[in-house]
Amino acid sequence: MLPSPVSDSHLPTTDHPKRRCTVAVTGLNAIDSPGPGVAVIRALREAAEFELRVIGLSYEALEPGIYLHDLVDKTYQLPYPSAGTQVLLERLREIHEREGLDVIIPNFDAELPNFARLVPRLEALGIRTFLPTLGQLEARDKLNLRAFGEEHGLLVPRQRPLHRADELAAAAEQLGYPLVVKGKFYDATVAHTLEQARQAFHQLSAKWGLPVIAQEFVPGHEINVAALGDGQGGTLSAVPMRKLYITDKGKAWAGITLEDETLLQLARRFVQGTRWRGGCELELMRAADGRLYVLEINPRFPAWIYLTAAAGQNQPAALLRLALGLPVEPWTTYAVGRMFIRYAWDLITDNHEFHQISALGEL
Amino acid sequence: MKLRKNIATSETGFIFNPATGDSFAANGLATEILQLLKQDRSPADIKTHLLNRYDVEPRQLEKDWDDLVAQLRDFQLLD
Amino acid sequence: MKQRYERPLIRKLNAGPLNKFGSRSEAQAVTHVDGAAVEDLLAEFGSPLFVLSEKQLRRNYQQAVRAFRTRYPRVQFAWSYKTNYLNAVCRVFHQEGAWAEVVSGFEYQKALLNGVPGPQILFNGPGKSRAELQLAAENDSVIHLDHFDELYELLGLAEGLARRPRVAVRVNLDAGVYPQWDRFGFNLENGQAWNAISRIVASGRLELVGLHCHIGTFMLSTKPYGVAAQKLADLAWSCLTQLNTPIQYLDLGGGFPSTNTLKGAYLPGTDTAPSLDEFAEVIADTLHRAGFRPEELPLLILEAGRVLVDDAGYLLGTVLATKRLADGRRATILDFGVNLLFTSFWYDHRISPAGEFSHHTEDTVLFGPMCMNIDQLRESVNLPLLNRGDQVVVHKVGAYNMTQWMQFISLRPAIVLLDAQGRPHRIRQAETVEYLQQLEEVPGHLLPAAVAPTRPATAE
Incomplete structure (x- = not known):
């Protein structure tokens, strides 16, 4: 059940003085397998009600967002997520003392557990977030997704965790060929024979550890939905997109917004079932018989999130309002047939900027 | 021992090798040594200077010097 | 005054993509x-x-007891000797009120020497000799049976004893943990555990006082403890209703993690290891719902080791x-x-x-x-x-x-x-060299006093 609108505007674009706000954003790696940060910032910059100062938070010196000075006012390096919450908190406190952060929007899968753990401590510093809880992150984890689907009436391909390569034969018998063999965190291979599956098992376990996941292959076409949950079970926005062209890394190079009520219903069911808080992306497969399978649920905005703004539902701007405790009304319409076509652009800079960010950790 | 002519060093410790495109960051002592090498001071001269200036045993400096030189060579920063 | 020296360092600026781990900086000094x-x-x-910090040992113990006692009325810790059996460490825990949990005759002797009363020693492990079983039985310690060979050995031994030896049955069960620890004790799901329990009760020669399981080590999830507690409680319930044998204690073992970081783990242990409070919550909650009347609640024994001392x-x-x-x-x-x-x-x-x-x-x-x-x-x-x-x-x-x-x-x-x-x-x-030399013996023919090695004559 969605809350009823109390005003007819979603994101006010009035003549009131603009709200000043300092937002820190991660995921500036707009490379061939891009992080969502740059797209999030682009969307935020279009929210007319804010006068933003955008602080980039980066992990590597060559994340393109660091050098996009029209979008990012200043960038600081963060310690790797693997360093844990204590080190991260110290760094954020240091940055906060200099910049007075109002909101942080993390966009990188591996860092989300750390930020979720730090929410109360960040709040104590006066830094707001609007993030899924650790429990929500856990529930949609690859390994738990099937059980989660059963609980909430979502169709998830059958899967089995594998701890040993010799469990593959039994898994293949149950799930059939072709068989999808997936790494614990990332990567997936479609295997057509036991030999291929074994090879994939060894590669994926070496790279990402155990267990490896064997999943039923569902043929069809891929659809993604970017959604925003209010944390109470309400879906404030859901925009479905069909990938038109997929790179060899499986990323959408171009996509188009769709009109399909079943996709929106599915997103709402997910958000309601988890009381999802913040942005997320549902990776779906529409099978030949029309059934929709949930392949994965990403606990953050996708890299194509700017398309939601272009289609009339600026999810990052709405998330910023939520983080600030401002009301957000659910959207009901978006522009169908809006397309994005990703392009590569060679940004030119001088090596002193690269020196600066790599050696001093800020630019 | 000579630093390559076109190596760019800054006082803040950045080193850029235009021949390879590699960039480096140096700590205080490495920066100081590179500056002195650029002034064509001899290794013996530089080491004496450092021993006078820093609280370090000659054998420690000798060992660290050799290690630094090996690294400079490895990074193709020496002629 | 000369300046402080730091050896020269040149670091290549890395232009690579985000790697899986990066490096963890541990530069903070601890003086x-x-x-x-x-x-x-x-x-x-x-x-x-x-x-070793005595302050920390005591703090850990007190916190552990508090975590469980605030949630469950009857709790006893038994110090896991193998984790650290230095006498001083054991005595700190015994002073705090811990019993002893030992897994060999050697550890059993240490517990006695540390002044632990026989009835407060739980004797675990798959490798107890007949003499060790006898000693434990005579001291009225609880023998945690690991396999049928041991059960039959003890049944034979009990015939000659004045008092019935007290025993607990070590059970292994599927708690959803991988790998499943099925090498210790009797399997629950295939009926082995029930078979052992029935034999013990039917023999009349042993007193069954406890059920014990230990589901794994360095457990990073609390859920399996709920499953294990439930299964042990169900088993205890069956002992009461079907064999008319009330179970005095349930021993949930240990396996609780410290905040060390496992090799290959992405996030540090300080962020990922559940606290003892979280484990206690799951275990106590399960036992409270298991159907025991408040006055019938079995004693809960825990054999935490690592989490108390690491x-x-x-x-x-x-x-x-x-x-x-x-x-x-x-x-x-x-x-x-x-x-x-x-x-x-x-x-x-x-x-x-x-x-x-x-x-x-x-x-x-x-x-x-x-x-x-x-x-x-x-x-x-x-x-x-x-x-x-x-x-x-x-x-x-x-x-x-x-x-x-x-x-x-x-x-x-x-x-x-x-x-x-x-x-x-x-x-x-x-x-010292002397200390180690004490145990060594050199055969006489290798002991010609102070002669230089010579080649045997036959080789000439």
């Missing part, structure tokens, strides 16, 4: 342990040196050398290796310099002093620019190292306990 200066401790007791232990040591490897990596050689720090095979131990350094750091491999290729403590760690003679502190080494350490290539160092005031007490001397 004191419980108020005692690392430098002073090493000067007095030699390097390397294990240090973070109370430190290993102090000294840098022997630094060198550069063929591939350009920095290597640091310390005066302790895997011979002393056995747990470095499965943890990335946190290691800190014991002195102040500048903010410059470098990635280094940490090697021990063994002339053995496997003697590597950390594959890569980001540390300040250490030199020969600099001192370091390894954290959270209290569990297993002081029992699994090896006398290999070199001698084992001293161990010190810092009391509540931070005063050091040596609790184990450093080994």
